[in-house]
Amino acid sequence: MNWNQIDTVLLDMDGTLLDLHFDYHFWMESVPEAYAHQNHLSIEQAKEQIHQQIHSQTGTLNWYCLDYWSETLNLNIAELKREFKDQIKVHPEVIDFLAALRQHGKTVVMVTNAHRDSLAIKLEMTEIGQYFDHLISAHDFGIPKEDIRIWSEIQHVQPYDPERTLLIDDNLHALQTAREYGIAFPLCATHVSPKLDKIDPQGFAHFEKYSEIMPR
Incomplete structure (x- = not known):
């Protein structure tokens, strides 16, 4: 990777920076x-019902929206998430990578589909927030990264030159819309968790460890 060609780095959060x-x-x-x-259901009955509902919202902002699921399931999802927050983990080498981006003068922007409540919990439990120039949730615009319009909406919040921008994400649909918009360097993070299968990059440039792409 030629870092001299890159001014702005757009980074996903879940799966990309944090263990999915x-x-x-x-x-x-x-x-x-x-x-x-x-x-008063069995665990299997509950799983079947919830998995069906989650699957029905794939690719939409509802899929990521804690408010939507709190209302749909009649559960306080944000509060429930806080009960398990100690399990939130940053991928190895991520902090070193973020620090290197700052040292090399890159503009570093988080662009996540995560709900603001989920983002707040994860920033509370990790040290990643301090390395970003801007933290953007797709919920700010009402459209997910799977929608090509988001990349122009971001320009109103954090202007950037697509031809000199790197996007790192584990979401192939987001990488595709970014490429269609004109972002020059879409890069797939394939290692989302030691406990989950690696992402098939399907032709996108990709990496597993941040040491492979560390700015020098």
């Missing part, structure tokens, strides 16, 4: 357990 196992376990196990208890 926290979110996976939360939605696949913790939420169904709470739902089962509240509605």
Whole structure:
């Protein structure tokens, strides 16, 4: 990677900077357990119902929206998430990578589909927030990163030159819309968690460890 060609780095959070196992376990196990208890269901019944509802919202902002799921499931999702916040973990080498970006004078911007409440919990439990020039949630615009319009909306908050911008994300649909918008360097983070399968980059440039792309 030629860092001389890059001024701005857009970074996803969950799976890219943080171990995705926290979110996976939360939605696949913790939420169904709470739902089962509240509605007098078996765990398997709760899992089936919730997994179907989650699947129906794939690719939409609702999929990421704690308010939507709190209302839909009649659970306080943000409060439930706080109960498990000690399980939030940063990927190895991430802090070194973020520090190197700052040392090399890059503009560093988080662009996450995560709800603001979820973002706040994760910033509270990690040290990543201090390394960013701007923290952007897709909920600020009402559209997810799967929607190409978000990349021009971001320009109103944090102007950037797409031809000199790197986007690092584990979301292939987000990488695709960014590439269509004109972001020159879409890069797939394939190692989302030691406990989950690696992402198939499907032709996108990719990496597993941040040491592979560390600015020198």
